[in-house]
Amino acid sequence: MNLLHLTTLTALLAAANAGAQTPPADTPAPAVRTAAVAGAATPYSDSYVPRSMRQPQRDIAPGPVLLRFTTLQKLKKRFEDADLDRSGTLTREEARQAGLTIVDKNFDGIDTAQRGQVSFDDLNAYLIQRREEAGAR
Incomplete structure (x- = not known):
């Protein structure tokens, strides 16, 4: 008699598990x-x-593009913080005082129009040009 109960219980559990694996069509799956x-x-x-x-x-794979973007955003923040008069440009002196040595040391190469001040777009164009020159070597 125990064997009969055990067999019946096993069959009921198997049927219940089979039904539980297939959700009803009107119930959205989690x-x-x-x-x-x-x-x-x-x-x-x-x-x-x-x-x-x-x-x-993964939404965004870490790699050179992401690193460049993050670095560029940090550089832009430092550039904006160094722009004391909020003109959107930096003079060589503003760059030197803020510790932006890349701007200070390469000021003449960045300031292609020779205006005595550089915008962030000028700096970005300079960095892109340098990256392309480094890739061509």
Whole structure:
């Protein structure tokens, strides 16, 4: 009699699990699951999700472009902070006082119009030109 109960219980559990794996069509599936697979919790760790899709996709891959963008943003912030009169340009003296040695040492190369002041666009154009020259070597 125990064997009959055990067999019936096993069959009921198997049927319940089979129905639980297929959600009704009108019920939206959860976007992110947090069950653990192999001891590590990942956003896509359900067993029915293919292994290749279990790791979340990265939005931005770190690399030279991202590093250049971050560095350029920091340089722009320093440039704006050094612009004491808020004219949008720096003189050689403003660059020297702010410690922007790249502007101070290369001022004549950046100031191609020889106005005595450089804008951030002038600096960016100079940096792009230098990068292209370095790549051509």
